[in-house]
Amino acid sequence: MRPENSPGGQRRSFIEEARRRQIIAAAVEVISEAGYGSASLARIAQHAGISKGVISYHFAGKDELMTQLVIQLYISAGEYIAPRVGSVRGARKQLHAYIDSNLGFIAANTKYVAALTDVVLNLRDADGRPRFASADGERDIIVPLVDILTAGQAAGEFTPEFDPVAMAKSIRDAIDGAAGRAIREPDFDMVAYSAHVCRLFEVTTRKVERE
Amino acid sequence: MRPENSPGGQRRSFIEEARRRQIIAAAVEVISEAGYGSASLARIAQHAGISKGVISYHFAGKDELMTQLVIQLYISAGEYIAPRVGSVRGARKQLHAYIDSNLGFIAANTKYVAALTDVVLNLRDADGRPRFASADGERDIIVPLVDILTAGQAAGEFTPEFDPVAMAKSIRDAIDGAAGRAIREPDFDMVAYSAHVCRLFEVTTRKVERE
Amino acid sequence: MRPENSPGGQRRSFIEEARRRQIIAAAVEVISEAGYGSASLARIAQHAGISKGVISYHFAGKDELMTQLVIQLYISAGEYIAPRVGSVRGARKQLHAYIDSNLGFIAANTKYVAALTDVVLNLRDADGRPRFASADGERDIIVPLVDILTAGQAAGEFTPEFDPVAMAKSIRDAIDGAAGRAIREPDFDMVAYSAHVCRLFEVTTRKVERE
Amino acid sequence: MRPENSPGGQRRSFIEEARRRQIIAAAVEVISEAGYGSASLARIAQHAGISKGVISYHFAGKDELMTQLVIQLYISAGEYIAPRVGSVRGARKQLHAYIDSNLGFIAANTKYVAALTDVVLNLRDADGRPRFASADGERDIIVPLVDILTAGQAAGEFTPEFDPVAMAKSIRDAIDGAAGRAIREPDFDMVAYSAHVCRLFEVTTRKVERE
DNA sequence: GATGAATGAGAGTTCATTCAT
C-alpha cells in the first residue's frame, strides 16, 4: 500500500489525488453500467486503463474505494445544493430551491448518483451490517430539510398540521424516486418532474387561509 | 436437473412446490440478513438445512431462484392488496385502501420485502441489464394506481390539476420509501406513517371547492 | 466449504478421510522439497493431481491444513514411540528406548519430520504469534522425558545431580539436532548417531559409584 | 541499482554502510517479531522509516538483504566468541569458553539470533535449495569445536572414547536448543542453563582416571 | 429425489521489482 506520509506534510500529493479521482470515476462508470455486484477491481482497473494493483496502491482496499466514492459524491451534492438553498429567503422558496437543486444535481450527475445508490444499498462492513443504508444515515440527510420545514411552520409560512420529520421523509422519497427514474429511464424529463414535485409539496405545506 | 414433466401432466408435484417454497424462504432469510451479495447458494442451503445440490435440482440456477423469489412475492402482494382495494367504492377510498394495504403488507412481510428489494435492485441478466429494475417494470406496477387516479378525476372526486401518472409515481415513491424505513428501522411505526402518507395524498388530490 | 454433517452421524466419511490424508501427504512432499514458504495451495494441489478448490473443500483453509499436518504427525510419532518406551522396564532402558525410538521414527519418516519442522517454525495465527513454536509447546513435549528422568532419580538409577527438566531439554535438543541432520544430509547414518547420543546421556545420567 | 564503484577504489562509502546496517537492523526487528514469512520489504522499510525503494537501491534484492543479514551476524558472533576462546589455554577451558561465549552472545543478541535462525531455515536460492541450512553449512560452523575436542583428546585432557565430530554436533545442538528457548521464553535464564550445559559436556568429555 | 465431491473461474489482496523523476 501507499506508505503513510510523514506527519506535518500535506497528506496527499496532487498527482495522487488525481489518480484517486480517476479510479473513482472508473468505478462509477462500471457500477452504473454493470451494477455493484459486477464491479470487480479487475473490471474497474480495466476501465481505467490501469493495472489492478494500482487500485490497491491508492486505496486500502475495495471498501475504502467504495466509501470514498460515496463520500466524494455526498460532498459534491452538498456543494451544489447548499448555496442554491442558502441564496433565497423564506421557507417556501428554500423548500423549492432544495427540491429543485436536488433534482437538478441528479439530472446533471445521473451516472454518479446511480453508482452512489448502488454502493449505498450494497456496501456492508465486515460484520455484514450496511455501512450507509441505516436509520442514522437518513436522519443526517434530512436534517436541513427538517430545519426548513420547522422554520416555515414557526414563521407561519407553512401549515402547522404536518409533522416536519415525516414530511421531510416524504420529500426525500420523492427525490429518491426521481433519482431512480432518471437512472432507469434514458429520456426522463426531470424539469417537468421537478415542477410536479414542487407543486405537490407546495400544496401539502400550504397554510389554508380559512376553511 | 429436474426432468421435464410429460406434456399435459401437472406441472409440478405438491412436494416439489413445497421444496421450492422452502428454498425461497431460506433465500429470503439470508438476503434480508446478509444482503444479496452475500447470499450464496451454500449459505441458503445451509439455512434451509439441505444440501447445496437440492437447489440446483429444483431451480435451473441461481438466477431462476431469485426470479421466482421476486415473482412469488409480487403475487403474494397482489393477493393481499387487490381484494382490499376492490372491496371499497369510490376513488378516494380506493386510493386510501391502496396505500394502506400496501403499507400493511410491507409491515407484515418486512423481511420478504427487504429481500425482494435487494434482488430487484441487483439481479441482472447475462447481458448485464437489470432484470426487474427497469422503466417497464415500474409502468406495470403503477397501472392500478393510475387507473384509480384517472377514474377519480373523471368522476370529479379528484382535482383535474395533477397528472395521474406523475401522481401515481409519487405515491409509489412514498410507499417504497416507507418500505425502506420499515427495513432499516427496527421499531418503525407503520400505522402512524400510513396515516401521514394517506393525508398527504388526500390533500394533493382533493378537489378545491372554490378558490 | 464442506457442509457440516448432521449431528449424531459420523463426522467424516471414509472417503473424505482418505482425501484429507492424500492432501496432507502432498503438502508434506511439497514442503519438504521446496520449503514452507513455497508451499502454496496451487503447488500442493498440483502435486496431488487435484484441483485447487478441493483443498478448500476439505479444509477450512490453509491454516487448518497445516495444523492437521502437524497434529497428524504428532499422533503418528506418539503411536510409534509410546509402546516402545512402555515395553521396557527401568528408567535407563526407558531412556534408551525413548531416544532410540525417536531417532528411529525420524529416520523412517524424514520427509514428514522435515515438513513438520518447517510448519511448526513458520505457522502463525492471525495475530502473528507462533501457533506451535512456543514455550508451552516444548513443555508438553518433554513431559514423558521428565517423567522417566525423575523416576530414574527416585529409583536410584540416575544420579541426583542433574535437574530433570534441564536434562530433558538437552535430550530433546540432541534429538531435534539429529532430525535436522537427517533432513539435510541425504546419507546420514542414524544408527551410528543414535548410539552416540545414547552413550552421551548414559554417561551424564549415570550414578557415580564412589568418588 | 547502486553503480559499481571504480576498481581499486573503496568498495562502499561510510554512509552507504550505515544505510545497509540500518536496513538490516530493521529487517532483524521485523523478522524476529512477525516471522520470516511476514517480513516484506514494505514492512521492513516502514520499520526503518524509509522508502521501499531505498532497500532496492542498497541491496540487489530481497535475497541479498537476507544473505547479508546472515553473514553480518555470523561475523558478529565470530568477533564475540573467538577472542574469548582464544584467551584461555587448555582444551577444557576452551570448550567451556566456547559454550559460555556462544550462549552469552545469544542472550545478548536474542532478537538478532531469532532473525538469523528464521532466515537460515527459510532462505532458498532460485532452485529451491536451502542457501544456508545444508550439511556443508554445519560442517563449517563446527570446525573450531572439532579442533578443540581433537586437541583435547591429543593432549590427554579429554577421554579418547568419543568421536570429536559427533560430540561437536551434540554441543552445537545444545547451543542451538538454548537459542530456541531464549527466543521463545521471555524470561529464560541463560546463566543457569549455561552452567547446566557446561557441566553436561564436562562430564561426557572427562577422562576417567581408572575404572 | 438427494447428496457429497469436484471443478475452474474469478474475487480481493500482497508483494518484489522496476523506473522516471
Add this chain to the structure above:
DNA sequence: CATGAATGAACTCTCATTCAT
C-alpha cells in the same frame, strides 16, 4: 541518493455449477 508510482504475478479463498452415485 531517494522517492512515489506502477506493474504483474502469485497468493488464498469463494462460488455457481456439474456429476456420479
